[in-house]
Each structure stands twice: as C-alpha cells, then as structure tokens.
Amino acid sequence: MKSPFTSKLWLLLLIPLLSTTAAFAQKLPSIASKTAGMKKYPGYFTFYWDENNGKIWLEIDRFNKDFLYVNSLPGGLGSNDIGLDRGQLGGQRIVSFQKIGPKIMLVQPNLDYRAISDNANERRAVEESFAKSILWGFKTEAADDDAVLVDATDFLLRDAHDVVGSIKRTRQGSYKLDASRSALYLPRTKNFPKNTEFESTLTFTGGEDAGGFVREVAPDVQALTLRQHHSFIELPDNNYTPREADPRAGYFGISYFDYATPVGEDIEKRYIARHRxxxxxxxxxxxxxxxxxxxxxxxxxxxxxxxxxxxxxxxxxxxxxxxxxxxxxxxxxxxxxxxxxxxxxxxxxxxxxxxxxxxxxxxxxxxxxxxxxxxxxxxxxxxxxxxxxxxxxxxxxxxxxxxxxxxxxxxxxxxxxxxxxxxxxxxxxxxxxxxxxxxxxxxxxxxxxxxxxxxxxxxxxxxxxxxxxxxxxxxxxxxxxxxPKGTNEKKALDELLAQGRANGLTFISDRDARSPGGAHPTAHLWDNGANATEELLHVLDVRKKALQNFSEKNIKPGAAMSTLEDVLVPIYNYHRYQTEAAAKLVGGVNYTYAVRGDKQLVTEVLDKKEQQKALDAMLRTLSPEVLTLPENIITLIPPRAPGLRNSRELFAKRTGLTFDPLAAAQASADFTVSFLLHPERASRLVELGARSNSLSLQDVTNQLIENTWKGRRENGLAAQVQLQTEQVVLTHLLALAQNPNASYGARAVATAAIADIKRHATSQAKRTRDDNYKAHLAFTLARIEKPEEIVPTKVLDLPPGAPIGDGIFGCE
Missing domain, CATH: 3.40.390 (Collagenase (Catalytic Domain))
Known part of the structure; x- marks a missing residue:
C-alpha cells in the first residue's frame, strides 16, 4: 500500500506534465486561423494552397482508416531505355494516418502476410511477426477537435518515383533532387469527393557523368525536370467478390499468405486482377x-x-x-x-x-x-x-x-x-x-x-x-x-476452361515463350502459323522476294541513299523471330499448365520427324544463299550522310564508315547458332536423346557441321560468308564445351564436335590451294589448340528488332 507521501509526490510530478500538455494543445492554432487567406480545396482530404510560401497544408480528419496511395509520373524523360515514361504508374500502397502525440505517421501495413480470421489475437500475431513501413512522418501545425493540419510540402516534393534510382540503375548518371528548382504543380493538383490529386515539378541536378540515353533527350543534362503525381484514393466498398486464380486461365493477380489457413490447405492465396x-x-x-x-x-x-x-x-x-x-x-x-x-x-x-x-x-x-x-x-x-x-x-x-x-x-x-x-x-x-x-x-x-x-x-x-x-x-x-445466385462458381469456371480446351484453346505465357532455351513448340514471340517450321520456310520466301525487289524505290524521292540501310535492316532480318520459334521445336517438349484431374496433356516429347524438319529449316538460314546480300543492294548504300544519326538500329560494322555485308551476315548466323546450341537446349537434347525418340545433341552438331564446315565451297563474297559462319559455329561449340551451366553430356558432345572440326580442318589444309581457305583453316586449328591465346572475334548483335530493350511482362 502506497503511503500518502508517495501519492502526493506523484501528484506534484504529474501536474507540471499535464500543464505542459495542455499548454501545447492550447498553443496550436485552429485550422481556420492557420489557413486564413489560403485557397481551400475541399474533397476527400481537404487541403490548402499557401501561395506566399509555396506550400500545401493537408487537413487530416480520419485516423487509422485505410486508403490507397499511388504515385505516378505524368511528365517523363522520353527515353525508352531508362524507362521514365509519361504516364508511368509507380507504387500503389494501402496506408493510413496514425496520430502519436504531435506526430502524424503515414503507415503501410504488410498485406503480404495476413490472418483472415475473426480472432483479433490471431490477426495481431501475424501483424507483429512481419515488419510494416512508416512512409512519412508529419508534424501537427494546427488542430481542431477531430482534425489536424500538417505541412505536406516535403512529402509531395520528394522523389517518390525514384527517378534518381532509375537513372543510376541504367548507368546514365548520378543525379540528386534539387529542392530550389522544384515546386508544386497547381494545374494538376485537384480534389474530388473520393480522391485527392497532387502534382509536383521536380528538378534533378548533376549530370557530369550523364550517359548517352540522357544526352539524347535532355535539353541540359545538368538539370532534368520531370513531374510526379500523388493520389490519395478512397478504397472500394466491400461488395466486390474476389475470384480465385487458376494457372490455366491466364490472369494477373495478387497473392498473399494467410496464416489462419487450416493445416493441410494451401497457405498462399491467389486471386485474379479484374475490374468490378x-x-x-x-x-x-x-x-x-x-x-x-x-x-x-x-x-x-x-x-x-x-x-x-x-x-x-x-x-x-x-x-x-x-x-x-x-x-x-x-x-x-x-x-x-x-x-x-x-x-x-x-x-x-x-x-x-x-x-x-x-x-x-x-x-x-x-x-x-x-x-x-x-x-x-x-x-x-x-x-x-x-x-x-x-x-x-x-x-x-x-x-x-x-x-x-x-x-x-x-x-x-x-x-x-x-x-x-x-x-x-x-x-x-x-x-x-x-x-x-x-x-x-x-x-x-x-x-x-x-x-x-x-x-x-x-x-x-x-x-x-x-x-x-x-x-x-x-x-x-x-x-x-x-x-446467378446458387451457382457453384468453381465448378462453372472449371467447365468453362474444359470447353475451351475441347475447342483447341490453350494458354502458355511469358516464362515459357521468352526463354532462348525454351521447349514449348507453340509458345513464341512475334511468330505466325500453326507450325513454326512451315511458317519459317514461308517467311524466308517472303524475305527472298523483298530482297529481289529491293532498290532505290524503297525510299522516297529526294531521300539520302544511305537511308536505304534503315529500310533494309528489318527486311534482311525478317526471319529472325520465326527462326527463334523453329528453334523451340528442336528438343521440343509439348506441355500444358495441367492440374490434377483435368485430363489434359501434361508433357509429351515432340516427334523426332517434326524436330528434324525444324532443324533443316534452321540450317537453311545459315546457308550462304540466305546470308549473302547481292551486289546490287550493297552498291546502293553509301556511308551515312551528314546530319543523319548513326542509329543502333543499323547494321553493326567492322569496315569503318562503309556498309559491311559480312557483319550483317555474321550477326544473323550467330543468332541462329545461339539458339541451336543454347546450353539449356543442348542439355535437354542429351537428356531427350537418351530416353525417347528425339533428336540427340549429336544429331544436331553433326548436321550443323555437315551443312557448314563440310558444305560445298562457295566463291566470292558468299565464300567469305561461309567461312565466317563456320567460325561462328566453332565459337559456340567452344563456349558450350566450357560452359559450367551445361550438362556434362552436352559439354562432352561439344568437345567431340570440336575434335571433328579439327580433323576436317587438318585434312583440308593438306589439300587446298586457296590461300583464303588455307588461312581460315590455320586460324581454326590455332583456336582449337590454344583457345586461351586466340581471342575470338567479338560477337555482333542483330540490330534491335522488337521494341528496343529487354521485353517485360505485361507489355509489347
């Protein structure tokens, strides 16, 4: 039991503390007096524009109530490679304002981990097990009974979209936000009953190490000015019913771990993304x-x-x-x-x-x-x-x-x-x-x-x-x-997908189609036709016709003749994507996103005859006939005219300013061989050849060598194309033999193929009287015998064909 003296002491200590707190509350002005003379924007979150000080004052009258916060980029940089585009959406987060004394915290809960339960203790256990994020801290500057006023200016003028990071990650320079050249952008700062919209103009300075992509688009690389947008959005009501995801249906969506899930059921929940x-x-x-x-x-x-x-x-x-x-x-x-x-x-x-x-x-x-x-x-x-x-x-x-x-x-x-x-x-x-x-x-x-x-x-x-x-x-x-009410939704959706399968509709998405070592025979980007091999042969015929017709009539009258190269690039490489599609038939495995009990195909090795047809078509793309540009086209293309950009969408060159048909042919040949001898495909061919009626890696390497190294000798430019294609094949075999990511079997077959080339080159060197061919064979033997001393010629990439840059999901 406390003594009367102890109680009085605590009371004496508490009175000054209460007086200080009361004094603090009394010192805060009312929101009306603090915002007098400012322009008021009533709406979801009412705010005020303080023109004299260039500030936004935000009135907060709802605490511990979730809303959606989204940032975006309405004014972009203009560089596809850096990726800061006009209209680009940024992060989207569930957040709430929480009041702790004079501080107002913007808190983001961790929704990746939840407990969907009526038990508050069960929910609390999950919430306390994983970190949440406090995105910003505000200070109360004015208050009424149920609302506070904070200065939101610094929050709105920060680099929420991470422009600095985007530029740095693409190695285009070191920049920092310059507050003195940044301000709120009032034309796009608005308020509505269910959403509050803010926008700011931000300037990023630095640029001493600005890269080419920045220099290409910025009027001054030392000052990049963009706009960023912030949206506070009322969350939808609870009348929306999420729909469970199915791997066969082809939907994006959300997923989270529900720790209230009974043991024996999947703890990860997945739902599709869709409009209401x-x-x-x-x-x-x-x-x-x-x-x-x-x-x-x-x-x-x-x-x-x-x-x-x-x-x-x-x-x-x-x-x-x-x-x-x-x-x-x-x-x-x-x-x-x-x-x-x-x-x-x-x-x-x-x-x-x-x-x-x-x-x-x-x-x-x-x-x-x-x-x-x-x-x-x-x-x-x-x-x-x-x-x-x-x-x-x-x-x-x-x-x-x-x-x-x-x-x-x-x-x-x-x-x-x-x-x-x-x-x-x-x-x-x-x-x-x-x-x-x-x-x-x-x-x-x-x-x-x-x-x-x-x-x-x-x-x-x-x-x-x-x-x-x-x-x-x-x-x-x-x-x-x-x-309708009473429908068994899961059953109805399963029946819908089953009917689609019965009608020949299947779904294969990005991971399977984008892999250069991919195996699915119908999952390709930028291809056509029911059969990839037949379509490749058709595309080669179209390409041949277009090249036969190619002349100065491919550009407008008065255009610089050097711009013919711009038009030639997509025509010469017209078969590139269908070549990639055909490659997936070599060592191909058909499969679906099957689930247990749906009775659809799970996996099936592609028939050997189909694989062989695909290999034959791909070998045709390595022929001198396909790779060699005719003289009438080469002589039409002079060096780039003054004032015209040397775009990366032109052919790579090793001849200085003049057009280089050999470089174009090498890049195309390398493209085909890189798919045929991709380490994943090579390893799969070894595995499939050992257990099924499939092409083996030996089949592929033997035919590749027969059609290049052991093919009929050409003359003129076609001969040089043929020789460099042979070196391209050797380069990829040497790389495969040394690739630690390839299987032992694949590396062994590659080593045997190199030995075959060595025997052939040694034999041919004793017979030939052609000085060019003799030099080619000597270089070949030196590369094989001393690979660590003979640095291979740098690989030339094809000019960008798809939209420039690496592909990303959800885009084209």
Missing part, C-alpha cells in the same frame, strides 16, 4: 451492367491514329458480349478538362520517346482483393512508324509518277488497332498468351502475316488480324462472368 463488373440481372443470358467499364483514349493522339486506337480498344466489347453483357464496355476520347493520371479515368495514353520502344498495360489495384481501380495503357508513338517502314521495305513502293501505295498506311494502322487491344487486355487483368497464334488471341505478339499472291507479289492485306480472338472471349468470360 456486375450484371443488372445475373440470371439473364444477356444483361446490361450495373456500371460499365469505360476507357479513354488520349486526346493528344493525332488522326488517323486516334481512330485506330478507339477501334482496336473497342474490340473488347465483343468479348464482353460473349460473356453475356450488353454495352458493358465503352471507349471514348478523353475530355480536354480531364487529367490522365486522375484515378477515375481508365486511360490509353499516347507516349512519345526518342526511340521506338515497348508499349505496356498497367493498372492500379486494390491490394486487398485484386480489384482493378484504374487501367492505364502506355502506347509508344514510334511503333506505327516502324511498321510503316517495314511495309516500305516489303513493297519498294516509291515509283516515279505513281501515288504512294495505300497498303503501307493500312498495315501500320492495322497494327495500331491490334496493339491498342493487346495492351488494354493487360489492364483487364489478362496475361500474354503465346500459344494462341493464328489470331486466336490479341494477347499474342503478332508478326505481320505477309502473303505471296498467285503472281508471286507481296500482299499486305491480311498482315494483322482484326477483332477479338476466341481465347480472349474465353478469358473475359472466365474473369468477368457474373453467375
């Missing part, structure tokens, strides 16, 4: 939506491109109609008064860069459920010009006295329609589907489907498909069907 869409009458076969999905096309896109974007995006209404909706999907032009970064607008944005590059579809999602709140497509504006140039290369259209062939613009616009639909599909939640060629899905990457008519002329009329494919309709029905 409900039928007014779920029991009806066809019904209007409670609230349609509406997208807006950038009003900055010029005609006729704007109309093409609208047309392509509207294709998706076909899929929603197939799912039983009427007028549930609309696409309109963005009103002039609207902000593209406003969370209320699903956007198709027209983005300019200094080079052509990837387009992509992103979205803002509710991290709790996967519900898509905003879809945002970014379309690179230079893509349409690339397709137009490919058409120029195919048609050689510029004849004196004749109008420009309309087929070129038709093809370019057809591609834009398809691209608009493709990227919008990602913002609906749908992944790529690379097994859905022949126009079964707009979510594949399409190569132009160019035909040769009966007269042998090139026909572009069906270069790109139109409309939504059958897979797309199946995917939308899977993701967006609103089932």
């Amino acid at each position: 869409l409900q039928k007014k009458n779920p029991s009806a076969k066809v019904s209007e939506a409670v609230k349609p999905i509406v997208y807006y096309v950038d009003n900055g896109a010029p005609e006729p491109i704007r109309t093409a974007l609208l047309d392509g995006a509207r294709w998706w209404n076909q899929a929603f109609e197939a799912a039983g909706y009427k007028d549930a999907f609309r696409v309109e032009v963005l009103p002039d008064s609207a902000d593209p970064m406003d969370i209320r607008y699903n956007m198709i944005q027209w983005v300019h860069r200094s080079t052509r590059g990837w387009s992509y579809g992103a979205s803002v999602q509710d991290p709790r459920t996967g519900e898509i709140i905003k879809g945002h497509v970014s379309l690179g504006s230079l893509r349409v010009r690339q397709d137009y140039m490919i058409a120029e290369g195919l048609l050689a259209p510029y004849e004196d006295g004749k109008p420009v062939n309309k087929a070129m613009m038709d093809m370019a616009l057809a591609r834009i329609r398809q691209l608009s639909a493709h990227e919008l599909g990602h913002t609906l939640g749908i992944m790529h589907n690379y097994a859905a060629n022949n126009n079964a899905s707009v979510m594949d990457y399409p190569h132009p489907q160019v035909q040769l008519d009966r007269a042998g002329k090139i026909d572009l009329s069906k270069a790109y498909g139109t409309g939504i494919g059958d897979w797309d309709k199946l995917a939308v029905t899977y993701g967006y069907q609103d089932f």
Whole structure:
C-alpha cells in the first residue's frame, strides 16, 4: 500500500506534465486561423494552397482508416531505355494516418502476410511477426477537435518515383533532387469527393557523368525536370467478390499468405486482377451492367491514329458480349478538362520517346482483393512508324509518277488497332498468351502475316488480324462472368476452361515463350502459323522476294541513299523471330499448365520427324544463299550522310564508315547458332536423346557441321560468308564445351564436335590451294589448340528488332 507521501509526490510530478500538455494543445492554432487567406480545396482530404510560401497544408480528419496511395509520373524523360515514361504508374500502397502525440505517421501495413480470421489475437500475431513501413512522418501545425493540419510540402516534393534510382540503375548518371528548382504543380493538383490529386515539378541536378540515353533527350543534362503525381484514393466498398486464380486461365493477380489457413490447405492465396463488373440481372443470358467499364483514349493522339486506337480498344466489347453483357464496355476520347493520371479515368495514353520502344498495360489495384481501380495503357508513338517502314521495305513502293501505295498506311494502322487491344487486355487483368497464334488471341505478339499472291507479289492485306480472338472471349468470360445466385462458381469456371480446351484453346505465357532455351513448340514471340517450321520456310520466301525487289524505290524521292540501310535492316532480318520459334521445336517438349484431374496433356516429347524438319529449316538460314546480300543492294548504300544519326538500329560494322555485308551476315548466323546450341537446349537434347525418340545433341552438331564446315565451297563474297559462319559455329561449340551451366553430356558432345572440326580442318589444309581457305583453316586449328591465346572475334548483335530493350511482362 502506497503511503500518502508517495501519492502526493506523484501528484506534484504529474501536474507540471499535464500543464505542459495542455499548454501545447492550447498553443496550436485552429485550422481556420492557420489557413486564413489560403485557397481551400475541399474533397476527400481537404487541403490548402499557401501561395506566399509555396506550400500545401493537408487537413487530416480520419485516423487509422485505410486508403490507397499511388504515385505516378505524368511528365517523363522520353527515353525508352531508362524507362521514365509519361504516364508511368509507380507504387500503389494501402496506408493510413496514425496520430502519436504531435506526430502524424503515414503507415503501410504488410498485406503480404495476413490472418483472415475473426480472432483479433490471431490477426495481431501475424501483424507483429512481419515488419510494416512508416512512409512519412508529419508534424501537427494546427488542430481542431477531430482534425489536424500538417505541412505536406516535403512529402509531395520528394522523389517518390525514384527517378534518381532509375537513372543510376541504367548507368546514365548520378543525379540528386534539387529542392530550389522544384515546386508544386497547381494545374494538376485537384480534389474530388473520393480522391485527392497532387502534382509536383521536380528538378534533378548533376549530370557530369550523364550517359548517352540522357544526352539524347535532355535539353541540359545538368538539370532534368520531370513531374510526379500523388493520389490519395478512397478504397472500394466491400461488395466486390474476389475470384480465385487458376494457372490455366491466364490472369494477373495478387497473392498473399494467410496464416489462419487450416493445416493441410494451401497457405498462399491467389486471386485474379479484374475490374468490378456486375450484371443488372445475373440470371439473364444477356444483361446490361450495373456500371460499365469505360476507357479513354488520349486526346493528344493525332488522326488517323486516334481512330485506330478507339477501334482496336473497342474490340473488347465483343468479348464482353460473349460473356453475356450488353454495352458493358465503352471507349471514348478523353475530355480536354480531364487529367490522365486522375484515378477515375481508365486511360490509353499516347507516349512519345526518342526511340521506338515497348508499349505496356498497367493498372492500379486494390491490394486487398485484386480489384482493378484504374487501367492505364502506355502506347509508344514510334511503333506505327516502324511498321510503316517495314511495309516500305516489303513493297519498294516509291515509283516515279505513281501515288504512294495505300497498303503501307493500312498495315501500320492495322497494327495500331491490334496493339491498342493487346495492351488494354493487360489492364483487364489478362496475361500474354503465346500459344494462341493464328489470331486466336490479341494477347499474342503478332508478326505481320505477309502473303505471296498467285503472281508471286507481296500482299499486305491480311498482315494483322482484326477483332477479338476466341481465347480472349474465353478469358473475359472466365474473369468477368457474373453467375446467378446458387451457382457453384468453381465448378462453372472449371467447365468453362474444359470447353475451351475441347475447342483447341490453350494458354502458355511469358516464362515459357521468352526463354532462348525454351521447349514449348507453340509458345513464341512475334511468330505466325500453326507450325513454326512451315511458317519459317514461308517467311524466308517472303524475305527472298523483298530482297529481289529491293532498290532505290524503297525510299522516297529526294531521300539520302544511305537511308536505304534503315529500310533494309528489318527486311534482311525478317526471319529472325520465326527462326527463334523453329528453334523451340528442336528438343521440343509439348506441355500444358495441367492440374490434377483435368485430363489434359501434361508433357509429351515432340516427334523426332517434326524436330528434324525444324532443324533443316534452321540450317537453311545459315546457308550462304540466305546470308549473302547481292551486289546490287550493297552498291546502293553509301556511308551515312551528314546530319543523319548513326542509329543502333543499323547494321553493326567492322569496315569503318562503309556498309559491311559480312557483319550483317555474321550477326544473323550467330543468332541462329545461339539458339541451336543454347546450353539449356543442348542439355535437354542429351537428356531427350537418351530416353525417347528425339533428336540427340549429336544429331544436331553433326548436321550443323555437315551443312557448314563440310558444305560445298562457295566463291566470292558468299565464300567469305561461309567461312565466317563456320567460325561462328566453332565459337559456340567452344563456349558450350566450357560452359559450367551445361550438362556434362552436352559439354562432352561439344568437345567431340570440336575434335571433328579439327580433323576436317587438318585434312583440308593438306589439300587446298586457296590461300583464303588455307588461312581460315590455320586460324581454326590455332583456336582449337590454344583457345586461351586466340581471342575470338567479338560477337555482333542483330540490330534491335522488337521494341528496343529487354521485353517485360505485361507489355509489347
């Protein structure tokens, strides 16, 4: 029991503390007095603009209540390689304001780990087991009974999008944010009942070590000024029902670990990403939506491109109609008064860069459920010009006295329609589907489907498909069907996927298609045709015809002759993607994303005859006939004219300024051989050859050597092409033999193939009287006998064919 003296002592100590706290509270001005004379922006989070001091004062009247915080980049850098594009979405986080004395914390909980339980202690155990993040700390500057006022300026003027990090990661310079040259951007700082939007102008200084990509786009490399956007968004209500993910359905989504899951069930929960869409009458076969999905096309896109974007995006209404909706999907032009970064607008944005590059579809999602709140497509504006140039290369259209062939613009616009639909599909939640060629899905990457008519002329009329494919309709029905009450949803979705399989619809996505050592026979980027081998032979025929027709008529009258090289590059390399597709048939394994009990194919080794046909077609791409450019083309291309950029999209050269047909041929040959002798493919060929009726790695290396080193000797330039192709083959065999990532068996076969080349070279050296061939053989023997002393010639890469840079998921 405490003595009266102890109690009095505690009281004496507590009175000054209470007086200090009361005095602190009394010293804080009211929000009205603090913001007197400032412009008030009422809305979701009311804020005030203090023009005299250039500050934003934020009124916070809701604590411990979650909302969504999103940052984005409305004003970009313009470099595809660095990736800081106009309209780029940044991080999206569930956050809440928490009050601790005079401090206001912006707290992000850790939603990757949860306990979906009514038991508060169970939820607390998970919350306390994993870190959360306090994103920012504010100080209370004014207060009313249920609200406080904080200075949000520093929060809004920070580098939330990590511009500094993006530039550094791409090795383009060391920059830092300069506060003296940064300010709030009032034209895009607005407030609405359910979302509060802020924007700032930020300047990054430094640039002493600025890289070429920065120098290409910045007016002054020592001062890069961009804009960043911040959105505070009310979270959706609880009436949305998440839909469980299925690996066969082809949806992006969310996942988290639920520690309330009973032992014996999967602790990781997965749900698809999709917009909220409900039928007014779920029991009806066809019904209007409670609230349609509406997208807006950038009003900055010029005609006729704007109309093409609208047309392509509207294709998706076909899929929603197939799912039983009427007028549930609309696409309109963005009103002039609207902000593209406003969370209320699903956007198709027209983005300019200094080079052509990837387009992509992103979205803002509710991290709790996967519900898509905003879809945002970014379309690179230079893509349409690339397709137009490919058409120029195919048609050689510029004849004196004749109008420009309309087929070129038709093809370019057809591609834009398809691209608009493709990227919008990602913002609906749908992944790529690379097994859905022949126009079964707009979510594949399409190569132009160019035909040769009966007269042998090139026909572009069906270069790109139109409309939504059958897979797309199946995917939308899977993701967006609103089932009547009482429906067993899981059973209904399983039946839907089973019907799709019965109709020949399959799904294979990025990881399987993008791997250079991939094995799936139908999963390829930028390919066409039901059979990759047959399509490669067709593409080679189209390429041959285009090269036969190639002349000064491939460029406009008055254009510098050196620009013929720009047009030649995509035509000479026209077969590159179909070559990659055919490579996957060599050592190919067909498989699906099967689940137990669905009775679909699990794995199956591709028939040896099919593999052999693919190998034969690939070996044709290494022939001097295919690789050697004719003299009439070579003599047309002078060194680059003054004032024209030396673009990386031109052929690499070893001859200085003059055109180098041998370098072009080497890069193409290296491309083919790199796929055939990829260490993953080589190791798989050893494994498959040992256990099935498959090509073996010995089969591949033997035929590769027979068709190059032991092939019929050529003359002239074709002979030099042949010799360097042989060296390319040797380079890849030497690399495979020493590659620690390849299997022992693959390395052993490569070593045996090198020994075969050595025997052949030794024998030929004793017979030949050709000085060039003799030198080639001597160099070969030196490379084999002393590989550590003879440095191989540097590999030349093909000029970028796909949009420049590495591909990323959810983009094209």
